[in-house]
Amino acid sequence: MALDKPYKDVPGTTIFDAEQSRKGYWLNQFCMSLMKAANRARFKADERAYLDEWAMSEEQKQAVLARDLNWCIRLGGNIYFLAKIGATDGKSFQQMAGSMTGMTEEEYRDMMIKGGRSADGNRVIGEDGDAQAHRQPQGKAGQKAGA
Amino acid sequence: MARITASVYTSHVPAIGAALDLGKAGEPYWQPVFAGYDFSKQWMKDHKPDVIFLVYNDHATAFSLEMIPTFAIGTAAEFQPADEGWGPRPVPRVIGHPDLASHIAQSVIQDDFDLTIVNKMDVDHGLTVPLSLMCGAQDPKTGAWPCPVIPFAVNVVQYPVPSGRRCYNLGKAIRKAVESYDEPLNVHIWGTGGMSHQLQGPRAGLINREWDNRFLDQLIADPEALSHKPHIEYVREAGSEGIELVMWLIARGAMGDKPPKVAHRFYHVPASNTAVGHLILEN
Numbered sequence: 001m002a003l004d005k006p007y008k009d010v011p012g013t014t015i016f017d018a019e020q021s022r023k024g025y026w027l028n029q030f031c032m033s034l035m036k037a038a039n040r041a042r043f044k045a046d047e048r049a050y051l052d053e054w055a056m057s058e059e060q061k062q063a064v065l066a067r068d069l070n071w072c073i074r075l076g077g078n079i080y081f082l083a084k085i086g087a088t089d090g091k092s093f094q095q096m097a098g099s100m101t102g103m104t105e106e107e108y109r110d111m112m113i114k115g116g117r118s119a120d121g122n123r124v125i126g127e128d129g130d131a132q133a134h135r136q137p138q139g140k141a142g143q144k145a146g147a
Numbered sequence: 148m149a150r151i152t153a154s155v156y157t158s159h160v161p162a163i164g165a166a167l168d169l170g171k172a173g174e175p176y177w178q179p180v181f182a183g184y185d186f187s188k189q190w191m192k193d194h195k196p197d198v199i200f201l202v203y204n205d206h207a208t209a210f211s212l213e214m215i216p217t218f219a220i221g222t223a224a225e226f227q228p229a230d231e232g233w234g235p236r237p238v239p240r241v242i243g244h245p246d247l248a249s250h251i252a253q254s255v256i257q258d259d260f261d262l263t264i265v266n267k268m269d270v271d272h273g274l275t276v277p278l279s280l281m282c283g284a285q286d287p288k289t290g291a292w293p294c295p296v297i298p299f300a301v302n303v304v305q306y307p308v309p310s311g312r313r314c315y316n317l318g319k320a321i322r323k324a325v326e327s328y329d330e331p332l333n334v335h336i337w338g339t340g341g342m343s344h345q346l347q348g349p350r351a352g353l354i355n356r357e358w359d360n361r362f363l364d365q366l367i368a369d370p371e372a373l374s375h376k377p378h379i380e381y382v383r384e385a386g387s388e389g390i391e392l393v394m395w396l397i398a399r400g401a402m403g404d405k406p407p408k409v410a411h412r413f414y415h416v417p418a419s420n421t422a423v424g425h426l427i428l429e430n
Contacts, residue, residue, distance in 0.1 A: 006379045007306070007378075007379055007382050010350070010382055010383060010387075011349070011350060012348040012349030012350030012351075013345065013347065013348050013350050013382070013387050014347065014348060014387075015306050015382065015387060016304065016305055016306055017305070017306040017307070018305070018306075021212060021305050025212055028207070028211070028212050029211060029212060029213075031207075032207065032211040032212075034232055035208070035229070035230055035231060035232055036230070037230070037234070040232070069347075070348060070349070073347055073348065078207065078304060078305070079346045079347045079388075080206040080207040080304055081207045081211075081212075083206075083207075083231075083232065084207075084231070084232040086232075087231065087232025087233045088232060092162060092165070092419065093161055093162060093346060093419055093420060094162065094419045094420055096346070097345075097346045097347070097351040097352060097420045098351065098352070100347060100348050100349060100351050101349055101351055101352065102349070108351075108352060111352055112352055112354075112416075112417040112419070112420065113176075113417060115354060115356065115416050115417075116343075116352050116353060116354025116416060116417055116420075116422070117345075117350065117351075117352040117353045117354065118353075118354075118355075119353060119355045119358070119383070119384055122350055122353065123383045123384070124383070131348075131349045131350035131353070133349075136349050137349075138349065
């Protein structure tokens with residue numbers, strides 16, 4: 001019998017469950033290695049060569065090189081692991097989280113200062129909130145895309 | 148015998164630690180966050196515990212995907228602040244209480260909660276940010292936390308995390324364990340993490356002020372009912388990382404059966420991506 005996964009219909013959200021974890025094992029373990037200063041230095045010196053030391057898929061390596069966190073998450077990455085890449089790049093959690101919305105850093109920061117993103121319209125796929133697929137990317141990037 | 152006299156609940160946002168460590172606490176953005184803890188720092192001095200039992204989650208720091216314990220109790224003599232990628236936080240090492248920790252492990256496991264016993268682990272911002280908020284900035288070399296701390300790490304990284312119900316009942320088992328310890332120690336239990344926040348995907352930045360405040364109300368007045376809240380409601384209403392709030396139910400379950408005294412309550416949006424919630428409850 002299939003497991004109950006009621007979290008599959010939350011818009012703009014990937015729950016890191018056993019299935020995702022299995023998919024992203026080496027991607028996340030690579031991230032983990034960046035907790036050592038010596039490894040961060042080696043990664044920065046030659047990212048591609050460092051990535052090639054890991055049993056990651058080519059697509060996972062491309063997603064890391066592109067610093068596309070949404071792409072990394074689709075491929076099994078988890079934000080707490082991926083944060084080690086951001087830390088290596090000198091980015092804060094806010095910069096990392098914001099990068100996944102399409103908003104600029106300033107737009108995202110302003111949204112947070114104004115009280116954050118509302119849950120209204122963003123609870124279930126198919127509503128009309130700003131996290132829904134048909135409203136991506138957000139911020140000015142979205143206005144440009146729609147123009 | 149030892150007693151749990153109070154519980155503390157607080158968010159453990161990493162940016163709060165960074166703001167303190169980089170001397171930004173007085174900036175207009177951060178000032179209201181730290182102001183919410185002015186009372187708490189004084190309260191800590193007036194109600195100094197002998198031991199803090201600190202419930203938090205490891206953020207892919209001590210536990211990679213190699214091992215994912217659902218509940219892990221730190222029984223070591225000391226724990227070093229971890230390098231999470233930005234370098235270790237400049238805060239004092241954490242002194243443990245191996246004797247009480249082992250006692251609690253033995254009692255709680257015999258009560259059917261299968262803890263993982265950890266004799267070596269570094270502790271990340273989940274544990275050190277609450278200490279900084281409650282005790283103020285401390286020099287990493289000459290400073291010290293006010294008392295020994297027992298780290299208690301809960302898996303909230305890989306789904307499924309333990310249910311609110313499981314956490315609440317575990318809290319009760321921890322209370323029983325503490326009360327069977329012979330030495331007359333004054334123990335505080337802290338539940339950390341939350342409140343509403345989501346750090347991933349197009350829905351990043353979700354905050355739910357109304358839901359958070361209802362959670363605080365219910366945590367104080369009716370934790371039994373709150374403990375039945377299913378995971379999916381946390382995810383939908385408080386964001387994928389808001390699920391950290393199940394850890395608050397461990398601390399609440401460890402409190403006495405009578406209604407607690409609410410010594411302090413604070414709520415502020417935002418700290419980085421997160422709604423900051425904070426409560427001090429006394430038995």
